[in-house]
């Protein structure tokens with residue numbers, strides 16, 4: 001079975017770039033320096049690593065049958081709102097992951113993959129926004 005574009009892009013990224021953690025947070029903090037302060041206690045990077053791992057888990061599921069991925073994003077949005085991370089910050093993170101994948105894939109980041117990522121960033125944003133009272 002052909003994998004969907006999100007799964008395919010992450011498989012290629014894993015083969016080519018290995019661990020994407022440095023690239024993702026590099027993009028996120030370069031584009032939104034104020035977000036760095038949220039991680040002042042994450043001295044060993046374990047929170048950032050776990051966040052990215054759960055993000056991948058959620059979107060890989062959402063790109064397939066969506067058995068629990070959307071629910072995971074919704075519950076994390078509620079939990080993060082309590083930490084002071086507003087739902088509007090979720091698409092910034094998703095977008096930074098997209099940018100890191102795009103960089104690793106280069107010309108293999110074809111329009112079909114780009115469309116799937118843009119759709120996924122939108123879904124993550126909509127789920128987060130719908131989970132938290134304005």
Ligand code: HEM
Nearest residue numbers: 035038039046047050051054055076080083085089090093
């Ligand atoms: C879809 C996006 C996100 C997912 C899936 C996610 C997931 C997670 C998970 C699983 C943890 C617990 C990690 C652990 O304790 O080992 C966590 C903690 C945390 N996340 Fe996120 N996160 C997301 C977005 C964000 C964003 C955008 C920010 C802020 C820029 C953020 C800031 C934090 C902080 C500060 C903690 C540590 C909380 C604490 O000290 O207990 N997260 N996140």
